[in-house]
Amino acid sequence: MSVYTASTTAPVNIATLKYWGKRDKTLNLPTNSSISVTLSQKDLRTLTSAACSETFKEDRLWLNGKEESLSSERTRACLGDLKKLRSELEAADASLPKLSTYGLHIVSENNFPTAAGLASSAAGFAALVVAIAKLYKLPQDMSELSKIARKGSGSACRSLFGGYVAWEMGDQTDGEDSKAVEVAPLGHWPGMKAAILVVSDDKKDTPSTSGMQLTVATSDLFQHRIKDLVPKRFVEMKESILNKDFPTFAELTMKDSNSFHAVCLDSYPPIFYLNDTSKKIIKLIHKLNELEGEVIAAYTFDAGPNAVVYYEEKNESKVLGFLYKVFHQVEGWKKQEVPSTLNFEFDDQLYKGVSKVILTEIGPGPQETEESLVNELGLPK
Amino acid sequence: MSVYTASTTAPVNIATLKYWGKRDKTLNLPTNSSISVTLSQKDLRTLTSAACSETFKEDRLWLNGKEESLSSERTRACLGDLKKLRSELEAADASLPKLSTYGLHIVSENNFPTAAGLASSAAGFAALVVAIAKLYKLPQDMSELSKIARKGSGSACRSLFGGYVAWEMGDQTDGEDSKAVEVAPLGHWPGMKAAILVVSDDKKDTPSTSGMQLTVATSDLFQHRIKDLVPKRFVEMKESILNKDFPTFAELTMKDSNSFHAVCLDSYPPIFYLNDTSKKIIKLIHKLNELEGEVIAAYTFDAGPNAVVYYEEKNESKVLGFLYKVFHQVEGWKKQEVPSTLNFEFDDQLYKGVSKVILTEIGPGPQETEESLVNELGLPK
Structure with missing residues (x-):
């Protein structure tokens, strides 16, 4: 049995120009553009590992050591988009394993208490999207992926970048122009x-x-x-x-x-x-x-x-x-x-x-990591 | 020695459409019109007695048993306007005593603690203006007098009426159209x-x-x-x-x-x-x-x-x-x-x-009263 795995970390971001108000609740399209600073992952980050295997019958999610239902529409929207992008790759290249048809195991942990009200959902959805995109070897850039993370939690889209980040509200009804972009990298104003x-x-x-x-x-x-x-x-x-x-x-x-x-x-x-x-x-x-x-x-x-x-x-x-x-x-x-x-x-x-x-x-965006939260069977360690 | 005296009570009013912002700080002209309900004087009221006599050398003020300075520009503006109206009466009728040239003694008491933050300045300035207007036998109606009270404390103008009261902001620069009017009397909606x-x-x-x-x-x-x-x-x-x-x-x-x-x-x-x-x-x-x-x-x-x-x-x-x-x-x-x-x-x-x-x-506007806070010498009892 082959188990494919990938892991990433993702940061918390704290808005300096606030996101408050949706013009589309399903797509998480905002009523205004916003700006945030991405915070260092030394102190606050989510680590997420994604695994898939032909033998996995369903998608499963573990958050901070506890299995959670995957019934949330927001999470399902993210997984759906990612699987669709993967299936497009597979359609274009028959030699690729059909990961898009496999069950997904997602294991996620924060290095800070979720209860503290510290934007944990932003880091969580950013890590989820990036880990699966990596697992699926998707070619999309961070701005493209940010549109998927946005559907999980609006402010999550800004956690796809480090440094100073804007979420451009866009004006299309399908949300294709409502995405995160870098205002300035960490190195521009690092202090x-x-x-x-x-x-x-x-x-x-x-x-x-x-x-x-x-x-x-x-x-x-x-x-x-x-x-x-x-x-x-x-x-x-x-x-x-x-x-x-x-x-x-x-x-x-x-x-x-x-x-x-x-x-x-x-x-x-x-x-x-x-x-x-x-x-x-x-x-x-x-x-x-x-x-x-x-x-x-x-x-x-x-x-x-x-x-x-x-x-x-x-x-x-x-x-x-x-x-x-x-x-x-x-x-x-x-x-x-x-x-x-x-x-x-x-x-x-x-x-x-x-x-x-x-x-x-201030800190960087999602990071490569050698840590993994899944074992060789694709289950939480 | 003749000592002229007059007394009145005046109510507190609590705005239901708030006054917040002045377009003219000296005249207390507001940036928006406001509405209030006048509260019963059984619970909250100011009682003010005004006295004047040819022998009084200066204007004096006692609040809740303590003599206070009369240097406040707001109080002086009210006294100035009232004296001017009196002097116009005296100019038109030479038989009138020249009260406008006499010193004024003003004695005022609340039936509730000033410190409680219960709009005491509104009742205070309303009572001051009405007591002196009565002392001077001014013919002006309550709306006219409300313009004088307004200069003391903006919201005081609304305490010149009982029931439901509007303060129309007006648009003249001299404030002559910025005054209180009755929206509906107490009896219209007494409950x-x-x-x-x-x-x-x-x-x-x-x-x-x-x-x-x-x-x-x-x-x-x-x-x-x-x-x-x-x-x-x-x-x-x-x-x-x-x-x-x-x-x-x-x-x-x-x-x-x-x-x-x-x-x-x-x-x-x-x-x-x-x-x-x-x-x-x-x-x-x-x-x-x-x-x-x-x-x-x-x-x-x-x-x-x-x-x-x-x-x-x-x-x-x-x-x-x-x-x-x-x-x-x-x-x-x-x-x-x-x-x-x-x-x-x-x-x-x-x-x-x-x-x-x-x-x-809900309660009525300023009331006649037989109580007086001054003695026969025109000093606080």
Whole structure:
């Protein structure tokens, strides 16, 4: 029995211009273009192995050590597209094994807790698509594959690239022009760092898929956001990245996070992702920038209370010293130098709202790996 | 020595279509029209006595038992306008005493704690203007006087009327058409009730005067709110009041509160008035309406975390029974009947975020009163 296998890792990405709203729910076509920074896989990544064999009767999936149903339409859409591309290769070259007709085993693991609300579905679908594309030896490039990952989870398409990535919304109804593209590679502006403050929350508000559709359907301010604001910001943010202009990039990032949460609040019933801890972190970052007299740090919040703070490596000691003063009791980081002259007013209980600090940085796209999660039988190790 | 005195009471009003943004800071001219419900003075009112005498050398002001400086430009603008109107009367009729040249003593008291963030400045400026207008025997009607109160505190102009009140923004640069008018008198729809949940907060965010100007200057979504959304809502909300259509009135009220807080969040740096307790109250009211299968209660939040919940008298037992289940430990209200069948999920610690419940209802405008806060010398009793 031949078992074919392939493995890849894929990164998490955190949007700096937010994706919020679908114009097509099945194809995951967005109502606006978005931009993200891909984060280092040292800290956050999904490792996925794909295996197929003539003897596998069905497609199976294991996530973080547990077999999961493959009934999700989104996953099935990805597998369907990948098998179709493989079958086209096989039709063109009869010597190829008919992998497209075999059952698929997919085994996937994150190196971080899924529950933390850290965009794990983006890394997950990106890794799934890339691992199978590799298994199938598909010739499509990352932008092409990103359209498949997009059907799994919209923001997953951006995890097909490293560095600075745009998801161009496109305007075709079939979604063929709604894909990820590189704005700038990692090497263009490599010093981008991120401090993730994992915020404890008693209960997550509306899941993002239903939340964004509620916003599309009910928020009066939303139409203005997607028609007038985001298109302009999309151009300006790409330019700020190409110019390595951190203050502009940071201000656009913070404003877009606020604008996204504003349209959530303007939904009916309103959706709240920021909690009191998130709001105090926002105030802190503005305070840091005010104390420094320039914008050296930017917060952004996805559909949850966790803060991602972007900053440049050259300002690391300033940013981490400031944050350490407030959050030194929190696990996940080593002691940072706090200047003895650093004095500002803050809630000395605020650290209790943060369960973990993750220090990371910009990183590359999906990576080759020698690790494999499947054994010679094509089953989880 | 003759001491002339006059006293009045004036109510608090809570906007259902929010005033947020000035187009003229000195004249307090707003960027949009607004609508409010005037609340009963049994629970919340300011009592103001004004006195003048030829022997009073200067204008003096006592608030809640303490003499305050009269240097505030806003108060001076009100006094200036009132004295000018009086001097016109005196010029036309030489037999009138020259009250406009006398010093004024103003003594004012609230029947509720100022600190609670309950629109005390609206009642305060309304009472000040009406008391002095009465002292001066000015012939101007309430809409005319509302333009003077507006210069003291924008929303004060709406406290010149009872029932349902609109503040028409006007478009003249001198503000002469920016005034309060009656949408419908108290008697038109008398069953409007309000439950105020006073929410504890560690620190107030930006004061509303500077907050609204920050929003005007920095929020991209704000322009859409004032140009496209509020003008439409203003017409619809007046209509819902004239039709006594509670579900429509309630939905517009909730949406406008959310929209106002959304543009606060979209300001840069963002402004937050809702805290985690406020957000949970919002969710509760949506839950109540969902359980009832119709909209019987509406929340609204001003520039602070306090919730005002409007409902109709006919639904009082449903609304208060529901709220009592969650907030029965809070002071300020008597036992309410909670149906034994009423079951829903809620945070059983939520009541700790609420310091007081005030049950009140729609009420009349400024009232004649026999109470006086000044003695025969024109000094505070």
